[in-house]
Amino acid sequence: MRTRVLGGWPRQERTLVPIIPLLAMLAAPSALAQASxxxxxxxxxxxxxxxxxxxxDRIGPDLHGVLERRDEAxxxxxxxxxxxLIDAGDPVAGELLAKFNGVRMPDQSLxxxxxxxxxxxxRECTQKGKGGCKPSPAEKMGTDATPEEIARGRRLFDGTEPLTHGGAACxxxxxVRGLGIAGGGTLGPNLTFAFAxxxxxxxxPALAKLEGPMMGALYAKAPLVEEEQYALKAYLADASRDGSRPRADRDFFYLGVVGLVAALGFIGVVFTTPSERGHS
Ligand code: HEC
Ligand code: HEC
Structure with missing residues (x-):
């Protein structure tokens, strides 16, 4: 019995000790996640x-695990x-420069x-493993888009490519100017210069939420996925680069009875499709 008590003491201590830093770590993540x-x-x-x-790798190296392969200082x-560092003859920096075709990374004031x-x-990305840490695509600037992203945004806008959650085409x-001979609907404002x-x-945030009396009803249950938000933003950013002057968008917004009837008809179509889809 005595030996058991003696042996039991350190045993209990052993199990308790690792729990304390663990608890501390559990309390910390919110701050950590925020920084990340x-x-x-x-x-x-x-x-x-x-x-x-x-x-x-892209123009520069893949930064997965970079804190593991280099020291922080x-x-x-x-x-x-x-x-x-390159000019000071740092061997690692020199090697990287050679490997990346002599492209010099610009200084970053952070x-x-x-x-x-x-x-x-x-750190968080490295823990998640390769490919686990794609930064949110919607966060990329609309003006940094590739021609493919812009083209996809246009297809999503005009309905050539369906939206993932089945939302109506914009x-x-x-x-949007240049959208085609027939052009787009006029119930909502012309979006040629919306990005500007x-x-x-x-x-x-507008594309993330698609709020408003009309759009809220349509997209609450069919939000755009992040890639779609990005592609549409890219398309609208590109459209607003059109050098000519904006037309009076609001003229199109307050349209006549004909347009309104057409638009209401369109909404009818939109609202009936989900249930019809179930039958087909
Ligand atoms: C214009 C392109 C460009 C931009 C923007 C850029 N980098 Fe780089 N980066 C490079 C290139 C190219 C290299 C390879 C070294 C060289 O040739 O200068 C590199 C190397 C690195 C390395 C060393 C990687 C290794 O394997 O040791 C780190 C770390 C790094 N960049 C971080 C950043 C961070 C953080 C930012 C943003 C704040 C950034 N870079 C922005 C092009 C860029
Ligand atoms: C059923 C009609 C309808 C559809 C479909 C629609 N919108 Fe809208 N949208 C509107 C209306 C109407 C407004 C004006 C604000 C309001 O009343 O909601 C608007 C406003 C906007 C605005 C703000 C424009 C500004 O100048 O303030 C953006 C951006 C926008 N829509 C993007 C989109 C995108 C992207 C899509 C496709 C995914 C889309 N809309 C689909 C009707 C629609």
Whole structure:
């Protein structure tokens, strides 16, 4: 009995001790996740043109596991001024420069907090494994789109390509200049210059929610997936680059009886399709 007590003491201690840091870790994630979320956004805006995390090399190296293969002090110096390290003859920086075809990464002026949030993001992505950490596509700037993304946005807008959740094509209610001979619907405002007017900051949440009396009813149950939000934003950003002057959009908004009847007919179609789909 005595030996059992003696042996039991350390045993209990052994099980308790690891629990304490574990509890501390459980309490911490909210702050950590927040930093990582900011890092993800920063990455999308400032680094993703040249880097991926877990999706292979682009103009620069894949940053998956970068904190494991380099030390943090070196990374901090590198990100701040890759050129300075290269010019100082740093062997790793020189090797990277050679491997990436002599393309020099531009210096990044980041605050300590920003750099910490990026590192938190890299850590989280590395834990999730390769491909587990695609930053939210909707966060990429509309003006950074590729021609393919813009083309896809146009197809989604005009209904050539159906929306994932079965939402109505935007063309039913919105026109965009250059959309085709017949043009789009006129129940909603013309969106040719919507991106110029609303900006990245306004357009991103607008597409994520599609609110308003008309759109809210239509898309509440059929929201756009993030890739669709991005493609549509890219298309609208591209449309608003059209150098000519905006037409008086509102003229189209207050339309005549004919248009209204047509639009109501259209909504009727939209609202009946889901149930009809069930029968087919
Ligand atoms: C214009 C393209 C470009 C942008 C933007 C860019 N990088 Fe780079 N990055 C590169 C290239 C190219 C290299 C390879 C080294 C070189 O040639 O300068 C590199 C290398 C790196 C490395 C070293 C990777 C390794 O394997 O050691 C890190 C870390 C890095 N970049 C982080 C960032 C971060 C963080 C950002 C955004 C804040 C960023 N980069 C933005 C092009 C870019
Ligand atoms: C049933 C008609 C209808 C459909 C379909 C529709 N919209 Fe709208 N949309 C409207 C109306 C009407 C407005 C004006 C605000 C309001 O009353 O909701 C609007 C407003 C907007 C605005 C804000 C424009 C501004 O200048 O403030 C954006 C952006 C927008 N729609 C994008 C879309 C996209 C993208 C789609 C397709 C996924 C879409 N809409 C589909 C009717 C529609």
């Amino acid at each position: 979320g900011q890092g993800a956004q920063l990455f999308t805006q400032r680094c993703a043109t040249c880097h991926s995390v877990g999706e292979g 070196w990374l901090t110096r590198f990100i701040k001024s890759p050129g300075a 605050s300590d907090a920003e750099r910490a949030s990026l590192f938190a993001f890299f 063309i039913g209610c919105h026109d 007017r609303m900006g990245e900051k306004g357009m991103r």
